Every structure is written in C-alpha cells, then in structure tokens.
Amino acid sequence: MTVDHPHSPLPDIPMNQTAPGRPWLLLGLLTTSLSLNLYMVTDRSPPAQSDMKASVGSQDVVPPATGSEPQPVKVPVDVMPASMSPDEAQGIQTASAAAVNTAGWQVLDQEVSHSLARTFASANSEHGGALSAVYSRLFHWDIDLRRDLRKGDRVRVAWKPTADGVEIVAASLKSGKLGTTLTAYRYQRKQDTYSSYWMKDGTEIARRLKESPLTDYEVVTSLLKDRPSHAGMDFKTPVGTPTLATRSGRVTRTNWNTRSNGNCVEIKFSDGTLAKYLHLSSTDVRAGQHVRAGDVIGASGNTGRSSGPHLHYQLNKGKRVLDPIDIHGTMSRSIAPGEQDAFRSHVARLDALLGNALARR
Numbered sequence: 001m002t003v004d005h006p007h008s009p010l011p012d013i014p015m016n017q018t019a020p021g022r023p024w025l026l027l028g029l030l031t032t033s034l035s036l037n038l039y040m041v042t043d044r045s046p047p048a049q050s051d052m053k054a055s056v057g058s059q060d061v062v063p064p065a066t067g068s069e070p071q072p073v074k075v076p077v078d079v080m081p082a083s084m085s086p087d088e089a090q091g092i093q094t095a096s097a098a099a100v101n102t103a104g105w106q107v108l109d110q111e112v113s114h115s116l117a118r119t120f121a122s123a124n125s126e127h128g129g130a131l132s133a134v135y136s137r138l139f140h141w142d143i144d145l146r147r148d149l150r151k152g153d154r155v156r157v158a159w160k161p162t163a164d165g166v167e168i169v170a171a172s173l174k175s176g177k178l179g180t181t182l183t184a185y186r187y188q189r190k191q192d193t194y195s196s197y198w199m200k201d202g203t204e205i206a207r208r209l210k211e212s213p214l215t216d217y218e219v220v221t222s223l224l225k226d227r228p229s230h231a232g233m234d235f236k237t238p239v240g241t242p243t244l245a246t247r248s249g250r251v252t253r254t255n256w257n258t259r260s261n262g263n264c265v266e267i268k269f270s271d272g273t274l275a276k277y278l279h280l281s282s283t284d285v286r287a288g289q290h291v292r293a294g295d296v297i298g299a300s301g302n303t304g305r306s307s308g309p310h311l312h313y314q315l316n317k318g319k320r321v322l323d324p325i326d327i328h329g330t331m332s333r334s335i336a337p338g339e340q341d342a343f344r345s346h347v348a349r350l351d352a353l354l355g356n357a358l359a360r361r
C-alpha cells in the first residue's frame with residue numbers, strides 16, 4: 001500500500017496543467033544546469049524577469065486520456081544552442097502575433113483571455129498546447145498561472161516548433177497581479193550541463209533546494225503546488241543520475257509497490273519525516289541502513305509508472321504531504337561576474353527577438 005499519492009490513486013501526473021479544465025500535460029521543463037558553483041543568493045523575491053528555456057518533461061505517468069480531451073503534448077527538450085548569433089536576432093519583424101525571423105524563431109504576442117491554455121490555443125491551434133505547457137514551467141516559481149492571470153495580462157514568446165513539441169528561447173509575462181513584467185531568457189553558463197532560464201539581472205528563475213536529492217538535473221517539471229493530485233516534486237534528469245539523501249536518516253524500506261513506484265527508497269529523518277525517492281533505475285541502500293546527508297542512495301531512472309526519465313521526490317509527515325521547498329529551503333544561482341558581459345549581449349539579442357527591449361517593468 002502506498003501513500004505516495006494520497007490525494008489520488010493516479011501515479012504522478014506529468015507536469016503540466018495549466019488551465020482548469022485543460023488537461024494539457026506540460027512537459028515543459030526548464031532547463032537548468034548546475035554545477036553548484038554557487039553564486040547564489042538566497043531566496044529571491046518576485047522576479048523582475050528571467051529567462052528560461054523550455055523543456056519537456058515527462059514525468060510521472062499521465063492519467064489515461066478520456067473522451068475527447070486533448071492528448072498530452074510532448075515538449076521536447078531543448079536542443080538549442082546557448083546563444084544566438086547576431087544573425088539569428090536580425091530580421092525579426094516585430095509585427096503582431098506571429099512574425100518569423102530568419103532563424104525560424106516565431107514571436108507570439110497575445111493578450112491573455114480566459115486561461116493560459118486558451119490564450120495559446122487561440123493564437124496557435126497546432127502548437128498552443130505545447131507552448132502553454134512549456135511556458136507554464138518558466139514562470140510557475142513566481143506566479144500561479146492557473147489562478148493569478150488577470151484581464152489585460154499579456155504573454156510574449158519567441159519560439160519554434162521542433163520534432164516533438166516546441167522550444168522557447170525567451171518569454172515574458174506582463175502581470176497585473178504582480179504589477180510587473182516577468183521575463184525569461186534561455187542561457188547556458190559555461191560550467192553547466194544544461195541551459196536554464198534567467199532573469200535580466202543574471203539570476204536564475206528556477207530555485208534549487210538547499211538540500212537537494214540531485215546535484216545536477218535538467219529542470220524541475222513539477223512543483224508540489226502545481227497539481228493537487230501529485231504529492232511530490234519532479235526533477236527531469238537522465239537515467240543514472242546519482243541520487244542523494246537530502247538529510248541524515250535511516251532507510252525504512254526500499255522497492256515497495258514497484259508497479260507504480262518502480263525502484264524506490266524511503267528514508268526517515270530524525271524528526272519523523274519520510275522522504276521518498278521513486279522511479280529509480282537502481283538502489284544502493286537497504287532497509288535499516290543509516291545514511292548521512294549527501295550519501296548516494298541510488299540512481300534516478302524511469303521505472304514504475306513514469307512517462308520519462310525523472311526523479312519523483314516526496315516528503316510525508318504522518319498523513320501530511322510536505323512541500324520540499326518549505327522543508328529544504330531554496331537558493332538561486334546567478335551568472336558569475338566574468339560571464340556577465342556575454343550574458344548581457346545574449347539578453348540584448350533575445351530582447352530584440354522578443355521585441356521587448358524596452359518592456360515595461
């Protein structure tokens with residue numbers, strides 16, 4: 001018997017979800033990179049803008065599609081070069097809804113109507129679902145896109161279709177609720193494995209857990225707050241990524257309910273909180289074993305009910321589901337001083353592409 005998804009019999013649902021009633025799966029992930037060279041700042045406050053890249057995410061299994069609901073959209077992982085050449089940023093017509101530049105980037109500029117999903121669907125019937133999914137991942141750290149969009153809000157995205165979805169290189173959200181325009185620029189730092197989305201000031205949009213189950217991963221595809229029926233946080237990462245104990249504790253069990261959870265590990269912290277790691281490719285610990293924070297307990301995978309390589313990390317205390325963000329705290333990475341010039345040039349090109357150079361703040 002599992003308690004992994006106390007609110008729903010369904011296994012994790014992939015990340016997504018945007019608008020109410022629109023079960024589009026989003027697989028959008030933000031890419032991140034990581035080397036923890038941390039130039040990080042501790043918790044940030046609402047952003048001013050950022051950039052991220054899109055990603056896809058597959059994650060826990062998606063619930064079976066029913067009736068005529070839209071099929072899940074797979075957003076591809078980002079394959080885009082870290083920076084565009086000046087050529088790519090030229091020839092952009094900042095027309096209205098869908099200008100296409102020479103590099104194939106299209107700019108979608110649309111006032112929000114009803115919901116994010118409908119907004120994108122009305123602007124682009126073919127790729128609207130994928131765009132909505134990826135876009136949601138860019139800004140879910142700072143705003144609840146299902147509840148906090150208001151009349152007059154505006155989305156702008158520089159994107160292109162890919163073999164299995166879309167990729168976003170820059171995006172913005174003019175938010176009445178926040179009273180500002182959030183901006184996300186995709187960029188890959190020199191030392192990183194993955195590109196990520198950054199704010200204009202060089203602060204990464206996605207936060208990182210201070211006590212993290214993974215040192216390196218592509219992107220967080222699902223936050224606890226994103227889906228009421230999903231009890232954990234999903235990290236998109238290749239199969240085989242070393243998975244760590246976030247805190248010291250004792251291994252209480254491994255590989256239970258494998259049909260849903262796949263290979264899995266549960267660790268009890270000293271305060272009684274249970275940490276669960278699901279869908280692993282392998283486990284390196286046994287029940288009863290004591291582990292210290294940072295010890296490798298296994299490797300991430302795609303086992304059990306999982307639609308793509310990722311780690312599902314979940315915290316429970318008694319019957320309560322705890323948010324890893326609250327328990328472990330977060331920090332933000334930033335662009336090192338020596339890389340700021342290159343980053344600023346990159347942002348300028350993306351701003352030109354987005355037609356957002358003098359965006360209102």
Ligand SMILES: [Zn+2]
Nearest residue numbers: 012060234312
């Ligand atoms: Zn999950």
